[in-house]
Amino acid sequence: MYDLLQRFQNMDRRWIFAGMALAILIPLLFPVEFEFAVDERVSSLYDAVEALPTGSTVFISADFDPASRPELEPFFRANLDHLFRKDIKIVMATLWEFAPPIAVPITEEIAAAHGKEYGVDWVFLGYKPGKELAIKSIGENIPKTFPTDSRGTPVGEIAVMNGIKQAKDFPLLINVSAGFPGTREYVLQIQGQYDLKIASACTAVSGPDYIPFYKAGQLVGLSAGMPGSAQYEKLVWAESEPPKGTRKLATQAVNVLNLGHAYVILLILFGNIAYFLTRPKEVSDD
Amino acid sequence: MTELTQFDLVGAWISIFLTLCILSFLYEDNPIYKLAEHLFLGVSIGISITEIYYGVFKPNLLLKLAGGRWLSVIPLILLVMLFFKVSKKYSWVARTPIAFIVAAYAGVKLTGEANANLMTQVAQTMPDLATSWAEHGFWDWSADGAGVFSDVVLVVGLVACLVHFYFSRVPPSVTRYGAKLAIFAGVGVMFFTAAGLLVVDKAGPFSAVFLGMLAGVCAAMPFLAFSTYRPWVTRFGVLMLMLSFGASFGYTVMGRISLAIGRAQEMLGLTRPMEQVVQIHPRIASLVSIVLIVAFLVVWRMRGGGPKEPEPS
Numbered sequence: 001m002y003d004l005l006q007r008f009q010n011m012d013r014r015w016i017f018a019g020m021a022l023a024i025l026i027p028l029l030f031p032v033e034f035e036f037a038v039d040e041r042v043s044s045l046y047d048a049v050e051a052l053p054t055g056s057t058v059f060i061s062a063d064f065d066p067a068s069r070p071e072l073e074p075f076f077r078a079n080l081d082h083l084f085r086k087d088i089k090i091v092m093a094t095l096w097e098f099a100p101p102i103a104v105p106i107t108e109e110i111a112a113a114h115g116k117e118y119g120v121d122w123v124f125l126g127y128k129p130g131k132e133l134a135i136k137s138i139g140e141n142i143p144k145t146f147p148t149d150s151r152g153t154p155v156g157e158i159a160v161m162n163g164i165k166q167a168k169d170f171p172l173l174i175n176v177s178a179g180f181p182g183t184r185e186y187v188l189q190i191q192g193q194y195d196l197k198i199a200s201a202c203t204a205v206s207g208p209d210y211i212p213f214y215k216a217g218q219l220v221g222l223s224a225g226m227p228g229s230a231q232y233e234k235l236v237w238a239e240s241e242p243p244k245g246t247r248k249l250a251t252q253a254v255n256v257l258n259l260g261h262a263y264v265i266l267l268i269l270f271g272n273i274a275y276f277l278t279r280p281k282e283v284s285d286d
Numbered sequence: 287m288t289e290l291t292q293f294d295l296v297g298a299w300i301s302i303f304l305t306l307c308i309l310s311f312l313y314e315d316n317p318i319y320k321l322a323e324h325l326f327l328g329v330s331i332g333i334s335i336t337e338i339y340y341g342v343f344k345p346n347l348l349l350k351l352a353g354g355r356w357l358s359v360i361p362l363i364l365l366v367m368l369f370f371k372v373s374k375k376y377s378w379v380a381r382t383p384i385a386f387i388v389a390a391y392a393g394v395k396l397t398g399e400a401n402a403n404l405m406t407q408v409a410q411t412m413p414d415l416a417t418s419w420a421e422h423g424f425w426d427w428s429a430d431g432a433g434v435f436s437d438v439v440l441v442v443g444l445v446a447c448l449v450h451f452y453f454s455r456v457p458p459s460v461t462r463y464g465a466k467l468a469i470f471a472g473v474g475v476m477f478f479t480a481a482g483l484l485v486v487d488k489a490g491p492f493s494a495v496f497l498g499m500l501a502g503v504c505a506a507m508p509f510l511a512f513s514t515y516r517p518w519v520t521r522f523g524v525l526m527l528m529l530s531f532g533a534s535f536g537y538t539v540m541g542r543i544s545l546a547i548g549r550a551q552e553m554l555g556l557t558r559p560m561e562q563v564v565q566i567h568p569r570i571a572s573l574v575s576i577v578l579i580v581a582f583l584v585v586w587r588m589r590g591g592g593p594k595e596p597e598p599s
Binding site: 014020024025028029039040041067069070097098100126127128129132136147185187189191192193205207212215216224225226227244245247252253256257260261264 | 395530541554
């Protein structure tokens with residue numbers, strides 16, 4: 001037993017990776033379903049969208065990239081479906097240069113599923129570099145920050161932009177944030193100054209940093225990581241199905257995540273037990 | 287059914303192959319991983335340059351210059367000056383644009399940090415116990431554990447963390463008064479809080495005394511930093527920090543596993559609609575890629591690749 005525990009401690013790390021691969025692949029191939037509850041933070045985000053009047057216009061800052069796609073794409077899809085379903089118009093932009101090739105096709109796909117027209121029901125203003133300076137500029141003057149949309153049409157000629165001058169003209173800003181620049185910068189730069197309602201969907205890594213913003217009322221809702229996306233999917237598609245081409249990816253993944261976590265917890269437990277049972281006894285000087 | 291183009295099909299297969307190339311690093315560092323890594327870097331830089339050209343240079347500089355707005359020459363000059371950084375002799379020229387960037391950035395950061403991060407967050411560390419008690423009680427499961435217990439843990443934990451960091455040495459002459467001041471502050475705040483709540487009829491007698499006691503604990507905590515009980519306070523602070531780091535680490539692990547699940551979903555064809563899956567056959571692509579990569583790794587190891595055994599001295 002002692003030898004076995006010692007061998008466990010010196011085990012090749014590749015066995016641990018192989019175990020994790022199995023913990024992920026097996027439940028994906030043979031799906032299991034666990035019940036999960038919805039956090040107050042996610043239900044607040046859902047309620048903030050539900051409270052929007054039909055025909056209003058929201059601003060989405062799609063600040064994510066391929067690396068954060070598994071965590072944020074499910075939220076992004078569910079959120080777009082939620083907004084279009086309620087006939088809410090969308091003005092979208094990004095501060096991340098890798099976001100347009102992901103965000104635009106998804107929006108086009110979901111807009112088409114709802115019969116929404118570009119320029120009338122939604123618009124993509126494009127990528128804006130400058131990080132905090134760009135956010136400050138969005139707060140002050142949107143037509144000046146984005147003189148044209150991503151297709152080169154002047155914003156003055158875009159129907160969905162009628163009457164929109166600055167960030168406070170939107171009843172809600174939704175930030176899909178994979179890091180810097182993202183939710184923290186929106187809160188620091190313009191939320192307090194213009195008293196904006198901002199909702200955020202962020203990666204799990206950023207979650208603990210943004211929870212204080214939610215607690216302080218600087219965010220009206222927060223969805224953190226894959227579980228947050230799964231909870232939002234659960235709320236949005238409680239009584240309906242996702243639009244054509246969209247699958248409940250986060251709901252599927254969160255069940256797998258449970259087994260992945262169980263595997264990590266078991267490793268931590270075994271590692272500690274093995275360490276304490278095999279550590280050499282302290283020899284006193286006496 | 288929408289027919290996928292050859293470009294889409296090949297792109298999907300390459301995406302799966304490159305994912306597995308990157309994952310081959312888990313076995314050990316190898317040339318096929320390096321190939322994928324270098325490709326990733328090259329493509330990332332290529333996309334960045336393209337986006338910045340069309341998103342920044344063209345609309346903000348080239349089109350403005352072409353339209354006769356000559357003031358745009360100033361940022362162009364500053365930009366050119368930045369490139370002098372590569373010259374040893376004239377690198378000082380780059381200091382001017384860097385000074386502009388740093389000054390603008392500092393100005394923008396300062397106001398935001400002061401207002402949203404400092405003032406609002408500091409205000410949040412002073413919870414209204416009476417309102418929290420009325421809304422959530424001691425502990426509210428439906429509101430992610432909101433309630434007076436969380437509020438008191440927040441205040442006591444914050445004070446303990448600050449004490450751990452900032453008051454590492456207190457003169458012995460001061461420690462004589464710390465406990466007395468803590469009792470004085472604690473009892474005083476308890477009395478006034480309970481009395482205040484009873485007078486304004488915000489709470490019943492039990493609630494008023496209970497909330498008064500909790501407020502007293504919060505008030506007494508900072509003074510314990512100047513008492514002989516300071517090690518207990520700092521130990522509690524360390525415990526709070528460990529809990530906080532543990533929560534952050536837990537979220538990070540969750541994020542990393544989520545990314546692995548995302549790639550696994552892609553390789554198993556679970557992210558795409560069925561009409562695309564039947565054209566791409568992602569599971570076949572994954573199997574073929576695994577076979578190719580394993581075969582490559584076997585040949586590579588047989589030819590002496592991988593870590594070398596240290597030569598006997």
